[in-house]
Structures are given as C-alpha cells and as structure tokens.
Amino acid sequence: MSTDQTPNTALSRRALLGGMAASPVALTLGGTVLSAGGLLPSLAQAQTTLKISHQFPGGTLTEGDFRDRLCRKFAAQVEAETKGALKFEVYPASSLMKTVAQLQALRKGALDFTLYPMPYGGGEIPEMNLGLMPCLVTSYEQGLAWKKKPIGEALTKALEAKGVKILTWVWQAGGVAARGTPVLHPADVKGIKIRGGSREMDMMFKAAGAAVSSIPSNEIYAGMQTGNLDAAVTSSTSLISFKLEEQSKSLTAARQKSFWYMLEPLMMSKIVFDGLPAAQQKALLTVGESLEPFGLEEARKDDQRVAEIYAKAGVKVVDMDDKVMDEWRAIARDTAWKDFADRSAEAAALLKLAEDVA
Missing domain, CATH: 3.40.190.170 (Bacterial extracellular solute-binding protein, family 7)
Known part of the structure; x- marks a missing residue:
C-alpha cells in the first residue's frame, strides 16, 4: 500500500494509526477488523513504504553526516533482509516535519522512524532527559553499556509505554x-x-x-x-x-x-512496529542492532x-x-x-x- 494513496480509494495508514492511537475503538476496513492493539498481518504486509525523518544534512550511503548515512544503511539493509517487502524514504534536514514535532508524530504513528536527540523529548517523556545529563556519561563505553544494564531496561520500558521503540543505540x-x-x-x-x-x-x-x-x-x-x-x-x-x-x-x-x-538513537513508532509481521519486526531489530558499531566508530572519528x-x-x-x-x-x-x-x-x-x- 503506497503512503500517497488518496482519501477516495483508501484510508491512509497514518490517518488510521493516528486515529487508533487516539481512541481505543476498533475500526473495520474492507471486512478486516483493526484495533488499537495492532494491525492484522494482511494489512500490515500491504504497507511497504516507511518514512525516516531527521534534522541533519542529507547525503548518500557513503558520504555526509554519519547519522544520515546510518538511516540510509538501515533502510537498504532492511529492504534487502525483507526482500523488498519493506521500503523506505529518508527525509533529512527536517524536510518532512519540524525537528521537535517528530517525537509526537512518532508516538501517534504519524511518523515511522526518527533519528532523534533524546533530550528534545524530555518535555513529553521526562525519562528522556537522562539522554543528556551533564557529566553523567563520560565515555562511549559507559553510554553503550546502558543498553544491557538495568538502566537500559528501565529506559526502554518507559519509552515503549509512551509509544517509542529504540532500534539503534547511538551515543555522541x-x-x-x-x-x-x-x-x-x-x-x-x-x-x-x-x-x-x-x-x-x-x-x-x-x-x-x-x-x-x-x-x-x-x-x-x-x-x-x-x-x-x-x-x-x-x-x-x-x-x-x-x-x-x-x-x-x-x-x-x-x-x-x-x-x-548525548543518546541520539534511531527510534521507531511502537504502533507501527506492532502492526508489522513478526519476520519484519525481527529484521528491523536485527539490522538496527547491527549498525551500533558503525555509529560508535563514526562518532569517534x-x-x-x-x-x-x-x-x-x-x-x-x-x-x-x-x-x-x-x-x-x-x-x-x-x-x-x-x-x-x-x-x-x-x-x-x-x-x-x-x-x-x-
């Protein structure tokens, strides 16, 4: 299902997900029942184009700001892993939406992915303020160790409860x-x-x-x-x-x-993630984690x-x-x-x- 479909032919995925995020009422589309808990696989599989937004200058897979390159690598690798079932559009330089607005859009399912500075979201999700607490993290090793420690588990749980899923941990x-x-x-x-x-x-x-x-x-x-x-x-x-x-x-x-x-991860809307088939979810998680060494190496460079x-x-x-x-x-x-x-x-x-x- 294309993301640019017209209202006359079908409900757009973002309008549908946004409505589901705002209301627990189940919807019916073409005989398929949808609820705020997720999409049935048949519908999820039809929605193949996902959007990645960030505020940084655009480039290519091999040139430019490494955060943009990370997004493009992620898109290319997931597309290959899913044999084209998932495709991506990358929007650098806040060209899709304003910088700060990306988090709320992600939480509502109106945006699929963002590579986002964690503290920008502290007003909406107070736990995100830990992502840039002065003098708390003083090395890359210390920051990356969070992921598998109790702090990482607690932060992940708090974000997922607010509709945000971390796929790639990036510290800078x-x-x-x-x-x-x-x-x-x-x-x-x-x-x-x-x-x-x-x-x-x-x-x-x-x-x-x-x-x-x-x-x-x-x-x-x-x-x-x-x-x-x-x-x-x-x-x-x-x-x-x-x-x-x-x-x-x-x-x-x-x-x-x-x-x-600062913790500046690649994050995904949990609403969108939960609506995808298990095999696609696995591909997203696997590729996301595989790019963490790239993020570390490029930040150090x-x-x-x-x-x-x-x-x-x-x-x-x-x-x-x-x-x-x-x-x-x-x-x-x-x-x-x-x-x-x-x-x-x-x-x-x-x-x-x-x-x-x-």
Whole structure:
C-alpha cells in the first residue's frame, strides 16, 4: 500500500494509526477488523513504504553526516533482509516535519522512524532527559553499556509505554564552539549566552552564570551569525555538518574528555512496529542492532575530525582534562542531577541506575 494513496480509494495508514492511537475503538476496513492493539498481518504486509525523518544534512550511503548515512544503511539493509517487502524514504534536514514535532508524530504513528536527540523529548517523556545529563556519561563505553544494564531496561520500558521503540543505540560526545575565547572552566561561561542542548545542561550553565538558549542544533549557525548566541554545545558531528567553524574563534573539543554525551538513537513508532509481521519486526531489530558499531566508530572519528577541521580554519582548539571535568561535575550534581532526582521516587531510582554504570 503506497503512503500517497488518496482519501477516495483508501484510508491512509497514518490517518488510521493516528486515529487508533487516539481512541481505543476498533475500526473495520474492507471486512478486516483493526484495533488499537495492532494491525492484522494482511494489512500490515500491504504497507511497504516507511518514512525516516531527521534534522541533519542529507547525503548518500557513503558520504555526509554519519547519522544520515546510518538511516540510509538501515533502510537498504532492511529492504534487502525483507526482500523488498519493506521500503523506505529518508527525509533529512527536517524536510518532512519540524525537528521537535517528530517525537509526537512518532508516538501517534504519524511518523515511522526518527533519528532523534533524546533530550528534545524530555518535555513529553521526562525519562528522556537522562539522554543528556551533564557529566553523567563520560565515555562511549559507559553510554553503550546502558543498553544491557538495568538502566537500559528501565529506559526502554518507559519509552515503549509512551509509544517509542529504540532500534539503534547511538551515543555522541559534544564540544563547545564559541565566538570568543574558549569555554573550558565554569568561570568561562559567566555572562555569555550559550546553547546547551537540554534542560539539564542549561541548569548547569545557569548555575555557572550563563544565559541559555534552547534552540535545536540545526539553528545554531544562525544564532551565532546574528549574535544571539556566544557559544553552543553540540555533538562533534553537528559541529562539522553545520559548519560552525565559520562562526567560531575557539573550540573545546571532545576528543579527550567531555561533559556532554548525548543518546541520539534511531527510534521507531511502537504502533507501527506492532502492526508489522513478526519476520519484519525481527529484521528491523536485527539490522538496527547491527549498525551500533558503525555509529560508535563514526562518532569517534568525528571527535578527531572536528578538531582538525576547526584548526585548519584558524580556530583555537582546546581540550578538557579530568580536573576540568571535576569542576563541571560538582555543579551538575548540585543542579541538574538533584533536580531530576527530586521529581519523583521513580526519577531518583532511574538516576541511581545510570550512576551505577561505571
């Protein structure tokens, strides 16, 4: 079944799924009974074109932002695995829908997949704020270990209860691009306007004396260009893809230490996933997990590449060390960590599970 079918011939899958997500009332279409619990296999098998949306610049299977390449690799491999039963359309640069709107669309079944910065969804799903908690995750190994630890199980359960299924765990380290002197110690942010990337990062920066901005990463360039931002923290890959070296005089790189590790997974609508046959579900899960080493390798490469690209452009590049990290962690514990834990007993338990992963 094509995703561009007209209302005169059939109900679109997205309208149908959206309605089912909003109401528990069963629907009947062509003699087939459908309920909010899922689609019967006969209908699911007919819906072969799925859409993947993300905010990052587009490219090809072999060139460009690795997050876009990951989506394209996923699409190609699942299509091959299912012998063409599932096909995909990839929409980069928020060309299908606005960045923040993607999560709600995913939850309702109006969007099939998104590669999405976890903290962007913290307002809808509070547990997602753990995906960018300053100084909580300080290495790729630590972040990726979440998946098979109690914190990963708890986070997965919480997201699936809200209609979101993680297929590929991707962590990214981040650095700080600044229009002026390097942002290294907490004292360096006093009096400047900085983009942190999450509510919790912003709390840490506010406590250090900064003003904050909550814009998505694809709007940082314009913010720095107009002077509305003095500095911005984002992933090494975004620092490259959005060409922020053109607006920067200094870079705090993530190649050694970083207070900014973000979970940015490829996620699928659970409504859509549950409506697919078991064999197709297995293909999605298998391919999704198989791409995690690719995500790790490319994120690490970009931590090195960003420093080289910025240095070549004449930007001053500095690195964090353990002493600097300790300074930031002390602030993060008293602000962002405390705020999250104080929300509820469940939130405190989740944070403790995350802290337990060394």
